[in-house]
Amino acid sequence: MNYEADIAIIGAGPAGSTAAYLLSKVGLKVILIDKCFFPRDKLCGGLVSAKALRLLEKIFDETEESLNQKQIINFSSNKFEFVCKKKSLAKCYTKVPTHFVERTVYDKFLLDKALDSGTKIIYGEEVKKVDLDSNILITSQGNKINSKYIIGADGANSILRKEFEGIGSIDKESWLKNLGFAFETYIAKDKLSFETDTMYLYFGYMKTGYAWVFPNKDKLVVGIGGLLKELNNKDFKTIFNSFLISLGLDKKTVDDYIKDIRGHPIPFGNFIENPVYKNTILIGDAAGLVNPVTGEGIYYAQRSAEIAVDVILKNYNNPGNLVEDYTKNLNLHLMPELLKTRKRRNMYFRIFNNYYLGKIVTFFMFRKVKYV
Structure with missing residues (x-):
């Protein structure tokens, strides 16, 4: 089957669903493709930081209170302990709690937001081939998706990132190093x-x-x-x-x-310097945007999705500026913190x-x- 879309997004995790929601909300035709059926579990500690909560309120108008009411927040704790082997380094109580989610619930919640805003999804199919010049995707079931833009939100094993490696846009050795x-x-x-x-x-x-x-x-x-x-x-x-x-x-x-x-x-510190090529953009884990000490990824996934959407909308009819604008905005909003953390x-x-x-x-x- 052939599909036509304004934006094709590979991966329906927090990054992909956030991007889909924001793009569909302004009336663009968005198709998500994910190899899994939802709900599905995901390896993740499930920690949602304070800045991730602020981002959820900004994008989805969901507060800590509403997330608790909807049982999206699974558990909250004001207590933490640092331990070296079996010896305690510090055991503390904080005024502001740390929140935890189950990725089965959290990812389905975000995906439903995207679907309710008009996004279409193809479940249970892997993207097997990507043509970076014509913006065409071919799935494991032979479906063909033709779009103006492609967003890769398909995690550390991203097929879109591997396509970037194939054309020499990304240094594979540098990726593996971290x-x-x-x-x-x-x-x-x-x-x-x-x-x-x-x-x-x-x-x-x-x-x-x-x-x-x-x-x-x-x-x-x-x-x-x-x-x-x-x-x-x-x-x-x-x-x-x-x-x-x-x-x-x-x-x-x-x-x-x-x-x-x-x-x-x-x-774990392998951020891609230029995670964008022509009309294709990498976000979240696919672009290596994870804290290189804590491994926190949810915030960076959703923040990079927001940045990518802003850049696409700004340059929708003039994609020639996409590479420069996306890189510039990542360097402005995310990279300083990540680079400083990796250095230390x-x-x-x-x-x-x-x-x-x-x-x-x-x-x-x-x-x-x-x-x-």
């Missing part, structure tokens, strides 16, 4: 003996990365992630196994959880991987925060 990997699983709250309403960050398990235990309403999200070049998958699993045992789980329970472990590459990354992990250094630094970091 590619991360994460393992994650769900653990029932009653399996652990410590407080399960607290956000925990664990250091000392790997050189450039950390482990986490994030609270949810009825379970815990437990994972580990860091730079892939420093380890191979086998080493990662071994470290994750050790981490789970350190939480107080017995070996049999850990073996059961390891069977259901989920792993996925994540951008090694320093951060050297500090928190050392108990005594970490203890001193967290004391000064959180001196205005209530200790518990």
